[in-house]
Amino acid sequence: MPLKVPQQRITMADVASEAGVSLMTVSRVVNNKGEISDSTRQRVQTVINRLGYRPSDIARSLVTNRTGTIGLVVPDNSNPFFSEVARGVEQVAFEEGYSVFLCNTEEDPQRELAVLQSLEEKRVDGVILCSSRLEENELQTVLARHSAVVLVNRRDPEARFGAVLIDDVRGGRMIVEHLISRGHREIGFLSGPARSFSGQQRAVGYRAALEAAGIPHRPEWERPCLPIVESGREVAHDLLSRYPEITALFCYNDLSAIGALHACTDLGRRVPDDVAIAGFDDTPLAALVTPAVTTCRIPMTELGGQALRLLLDHIHNCTGRCQDVIIRPQLIIRASAP
Amino acid sequence: MPLKVPQQRITMADVASEAGVSLMTVSRVVNNKGEISDSTRQRVQTVINRLGYRPSDIARSLVTNRTGTIGLVVPDNSNPFFSEVARGVEQVAFEEGYSVFLCNTEEDPQRELAVLQSLEEKRVDGVILCSSRLEENELQTVLARHSAVVLVNRRDPEARFGAVLIDDVRGGRMIVEHLISRGHREIGFLSGPARSFSGQQRAVGYRAALEAAGIPHRPEWERPCLPIVESGREVAHDLLSRYPEITALFCYNDLSAIGALHACTDLGRRVPDDVAIAGFDDTPLAALVTPAVTTCRIPMTELGGQALRLLLDHIHNCTGRCQDVIIRPQLIIRASAP
DNA sequence: CTGTTAGCGCTTTCAC
DNA sequence: GTGAAAGCGCTAACAG
Numbered sequence: 228m229p230l231k232v233p234q235q236r237i238t239m240a241d242v243a244s245e246a247g248v249s250l251m252t253v254s255r256v257v258n259n260k261g262e263i264s265d266s267t268r269q270r271v272q273t274v275i276n277r278l279g280y281r282p283s284d285i286a287r288s289l290v291t292n293r294t295g296t297i298g299l300v301v302p303d304n305s306n307p308f309f310s311e312v313a314r315g316v317e318q319v320a321f322e323e324g325y326s327v328f329l330c331n332t333e334e335d336p337q338r339e340l341a342v343l344q345s346l347e348e349k350r351v352d353g354v355i356l357c358s359s360r361l362e363e364n365e366l367q368t369v370l371a372r373h374s375a376v377v378l379v380n381r382r383d384p385e386a387r388f389g390a391v392l393i394d395d396v397r398g399g400r401m402i403v404e405h406l407i408s409r410g411h412r413e414i415g416f417l418s419g420p421a422r423s424f425s426g427q428q429r430a431v432g433y434r435a436a437l438e439a440a441g442i443p444h445r446p447e448w449e450r451p452c453l454p455i456v457e458s459g460r461e462v463a464h465d466l467l468s469r470y471p472e473i474t475a476l477f478c479y480n481d482l483s484a485i486g487a488l489h490a491c492t493d494l495g496r497r498v499p500d501d502v503a504i505a506g507f508d509d510t511p512l513a514a515l516v517t518p519a520v521t522t523c524r525i526p527m528t529e530l531g532g533q534a535l536r537l538l539l540d541h542i543h544n545c546t547g548r549c550q551d552v553i554i555r556p557q558l559i560i561r562a563s564a565p
Numbered sequence: 566m567p568l569k570v571p572q573q574r575i576t577m578a579d580v581a582s583e584a585g586v587s588l589m590t591v592s593r594v595v596n597n598k599g600e601i602s603d604s605t606r607q608r609v610q611t612v613i614n615r616l617g618y619r620p621s622d623i624a625r626s627l628v629t630n631r632t633g634t635i636g637l638v639v640p641d642n643s644n645p646f647f648s649e650v651a652r653g654v655e656q657v658a659f660e661e662g663y664s665v666f667l668c669n670t671e672e673d674p675q676r677e678l679a680v681l682q683s684l685e686e687k688r689v690d691g692v693i694l695c696s697s698r699l700e701e702n703e704l705q706t707v708l709a710r711h712s713a714v715v716l717v718n719r720r721d722p723e724a725r726f727g728a729v730l731i732d733d734v735r736g737g738r739m740i741v742e743h744l745i746s747r748g749h750r751e752i753g754f755l756s757g758p759a760r761s762f763s764g765q766q767r768a769v770g771y772r773a774a775l776e777a778a779g780i781p782h783r784p785e786w787e788r789p790c791l792p793i794v795e796s797g798r799e800v801a802h803d804l805l806s807r808y809p810e811i812t813a814l815f816c817y818n819d820l821s822a823i824g825a826l827h828a829c830t831d832l833g834r835r836v837p838d839d840v841a842i843a844g845f846d847d848t849p850l851a852a853l854v855t856p857a858v859t860t861c862r863i864p865m866t867e868l869g870g871q872a873l874r875l876l877l878d879h880i881h882n883c884t885g886r887c888q889d890v891i892i893r894p895q896l897i898i899r900a901s902a903p
Numbered sequence: 904c905t906g907t908t909a910g911c912g913c914t915t916t917c918a919c
Numbered sequence: 920g921t922g923a924a925a926g927c928g929c930t931a932a933c934a935g
Contacts, residue, residue: 251923255920289912314669318669347619599904624927
């Protein structure tokens with residue numbers, strides 16, 4: 228029968244005394260550092276195994292001043308875009324021996340500030356901040372407090388930190404040029420969350436494509452929406468009923484595009500015959516719905532992995548200047564806007 | 566992990582000397598604990614703000630022996646079931662002041678063991694372990710090392726920890742009874758990952774429904790699959806080509822059901838006329854594809870929230886014994902199996 | 904109300 | 920090769 232010992236955790240000191248060596252020797256074995264005779268190493272390792280000792284990263288962090296943790300801040304982990312990004316981040320983190328704090332902001336800037344502060348108190352080694360909804364000056368203030376950050380879908384105003392960016396202008400332009408090439412001239416735009424940098428950039432591409440084709444820009448055909456199905460449905464419904472002349476809709480992301488699909492069903496407009504619909508991201512959903520959604524493909528998992536590698540570069544060699552990674556989206560033509 | 570260059574951070578001592586008080590006074594202000602004169606509190610708070618001091622949870626944890634962190638272990642965060650669960654966990658965690666380490670296992674038991682060990686070294690206050698793929702004895706060994714765990718989709722063999730469970734037997738039975746009531750007698754089953762407890766339970770329900778209807782059980786019509794679209798497609802394709810007499814398929818989850826939908830398209834079998842398809846979970850996808858998927862609804866976000874509450878109960882009052890929460894699934898009939 | 908004294912479990916530095 | 924001492928930044932437990 229194993230001994231019933233009070234639920235006190237085994238410490239290095241326990242191992243040391245049990246093995247008849249000093250703390251330092253145990254530490255060296257655990258960290259595989261410094262020269263140790265094979266026999267001592269063996270003996271210590273045996274005791275570690277027998278006692279089931281696990282070093283405390285907390286105690287270690289206090290002295291080394293690093294935690295082996297990073298924070299991942301996203302608006303909403305149940306949005307497939309971010310859950311794929313998170314998977315990419317987590318995959319590389321695991322390979323590199325880091326752990327990831329996942330924080331949802333639910334699109335709320337106050338909550339974003341709160342989690343960022345909490346991450347600071349947890350002394351994370353770095354933060355990947357996705358699609359920040361903070362105002363420029365707030366963002367600046369927050370970034371100033373952190374020693375290593377990588378932004379996703381937004382630039383560091385001070386250019387101190389790197390970013391992983393999608394070429395949204397290009398993506399928006401590609402989508403709208405495609406719609407125009409298929410004969411559409413009345414093209415609406417669901418522009419995404421008001422504070423979304425990506426949304427603003429895609430708007431630039433949208434307008435550029437219109438202008439290049441000599442199509443007048445109708446600001447009232449541009450409407451913000453949340454990046455979720457329900458919001459896409461509502462906003463598209465409203466836009467299409469108010470302006471029945473619209474024949475194509477460029478939607479902020481695949482989710483809002485699917486919402487727009489529903490809106491068309493609600494309104495008895497056929498897709499793509501009456502209204503063509505395009506999304507963005509190419510989340511798995513896009514190919515699965517009917518009609519399948521024309522969209523811009525972003526390699527989401529790779530994006531997450533790249534963001535973490537960029538962050539680790541910054542953490543490990545602080546000389547690394549703000550190096551941005553630009554991801555080029557790829558037009559994927561499907562039935563919703565053939 | 567190479568060392569990071571230490572950065573000079575503001576400590577409590579800095580605040581104390583700057584404010585002309587002792588460490589303890591600062592500590593009391595920061596933690597809002599003990600009686601302090603308003604004037605001192607004010608003065609200290611001002612210095613804290615001016616210096617931008619942030620308490621170190623690391624140092625705090627070392628002495629309090631709690632970290633305010635929990636681990637969430639899931640097979641795959643990009644599976645919508647788990648990303649919704651994660652969102653529920655994170656929401657409640659935020660409300661309660663906890664931070665969440667997200668760990669994917671990618672269905673790999675070795676990796677599951679690795680992240681569980683890492684979580685232990687991070688000294689998390691508790692772990693939510695979803696859909697563990699460990700063998701019984703491995704699981705037991707791992708659980709023995711942790712002081713607070715909540716299992717999801719599986720029971721603690723030792724009944725030391727609580728679990729949040731879906732009534733999978735019932736769910737499986739409901740689905741299959743529904744199929745039978747619509748006249749199906751040749752019903753195949755994609756049973757999910759080999760080590761999945763849920764899959765095994767749903768199999769029990771599947772067989773029970775068959776037996777109750779006097780339909781002989783054909784073990785060769787039961788096939789494991791991964792909980793992803795591609796695997797559902799492959800396995801369904803194989804099953805349906807080998808046994809063309811099958812007229813209905815009960816699939817482990819919505820993703821594999823969608824894969825089965827594709828397999829039917831590949832094989833030129835119409836859904837639901839030639840083959841009826843049912844899934845499980847009622848992830849948002851299920852309603853979005855065409856035909857929409859008949860499924861069993863699980864309140865995923867609530868499930869995550871409940872799991873965290875159960876965990877916090879266990880952490881805060883260790884007397885609490887293994888209390889399980891059973892979630893009753895709800896049959897959602899849609900076009901894929903009307 | 905406020906301060907002093909001990910550590911928490913580990914690594915760093917420097918002896919031996 | 921190995922060990923002893925000195926903290927990392929904070930809080931618990933007492934003093935005053």
